[in-house]
Amino acid sequence: GFAEGRVVLSDPAAAPAVPPAVAEENTKPEKGKKEKQEVDFREVGSALVFVETGVASGSGFIAEMDGKVYLFSNQHNFMGAGKTDLRTMNGRLLQPVSFEFCRDRDLVRFELGEEDLRDVTPLQLAVETPGIDVPVVVFGNSAGGNVATELKGRILGVGPGDIEVDADIVPGNSGSPVIGTDLKVVAVATYVSFELELDKDDPRRQIFKGTRFDKTRRYGVRIPADGWVKTDLKNFLNQTYRISDLNNQLEIMLVLVQYWSGNEDFDEQAHRIMTAYATQGGRIKRPYEFHYAESEQAVELWVKAFKRNHEEFVAKVADMQLTKTDLAKLSKANDQMSTSKVQLIDDHLRSMLLDKVRQGQDALKQYDWMSSYLRESAEPLDELAGEMVRVLEGQRNILPRIKRWR
Secondary structure: OEEOOEEEOOOHHHOOOOOOOOOOOOOOOOOOOOOOOOOOHHHHHHHEEEEEOOOOEEEEEEEEEOOEEEEEEOHHHHOOOOOOEEEEOOOOEOOOOEEEEEOOOOOEEEEOOHHHHOOOOOEEEOOOOOOOOOEEEEEEOHHHOOOOEEEEEEEEEEOOOEEEEOOOOOOOOOOOEEEEOOOEEEEEEEEEEOOOOOOOOOOHHHHHOOOHHHOOEEEEEOOOOOOEEEEOHHHHHHHHHHHHHHHHHHHHHHHHHHHHOOOHHHHHHHHHHHHHHOOOOOOOOOOOOOOOHHHHHHHHHHHHHHHHHHHHHHHHHHHOOOOHHHHHHHHHOOOOOOOOHHHHHHHHHHHHHHHHHHHHHHHHHHOOOOOHHHHHHHHHHHHHHHHHHHHHHOOOOOHHHHHHHO
């Protein structure tokens, strides 16, 4: 998904349109030491893993760490997962013995038993900080095609947690190993960052114009030695389900808020939602899937209430006989409580929407997120809820809605 100018690499439909070119190799080996220029796929293929969750397709790889063998991938590959199919190149379904997530990075690892390691040669993790401009190759499930691909490039930048590469990683490569010519994994392909988000009149645009920093940038996350937390995979997935359900609830609420405020662009979506969640029979395909029955039941209750009150509001507006004087009074009645049926219904609708949005905000604040990645994934939902609160609080005047529904 997209967030703050970046996209994680699990959704093939979100692939960047124009991948950057791969830089030409220009480094020289140390005197008396010949640098290996190619990584043979046959040397790493048995350690590659295809990740399928029923939501998206991604990548993983098998490597040794601290005397054990793990399958490494990204946390975001398992967001909202309905299943966890982890298959090796020979099609064998892995059966991990334990699950761990990294507290501070978008990484997970599954410990593997001896049975899973038949015919597998685990990769080795790099210990030293990688250098800039050294060759790397990324092997993984590019664009969710369910075939291993080879993407060559070089390291463009190095940080304590990330590296930047020019290998053309795309959605589906999430979880792929970024391998140096010594066959050691230097990072896990994780996300793509798009061009800088600067206003057109921002003078800083000229500073970055024409540089590589004004284009799509691709990153891998380095694997830390510590910060790993063992938990039951179900507990981790439950938190991703909470995020998914809250996201769906807030998206439905956003459509109804915009519809109530008179935004005609949301008419079709609002009618689809009201038909799906406020109509008896249950034969209509619902536009959102929920992991928890109580989440969907809550949506049904307040969508039905919204539909009932909105229909009554529209009917009352249609019967109104308003003079220019009446309209002038309404245009000034921002905070005045009225006993008119139309204004009472409108105020009830706005109060109901505000209450539901704030409930979503409170639910987000109550969760003790396991990792920084999950916490960061929930932050845009809080921002969305906050924006809806501002819209609802800023539209106390009923006149625009009366004009919209007359």
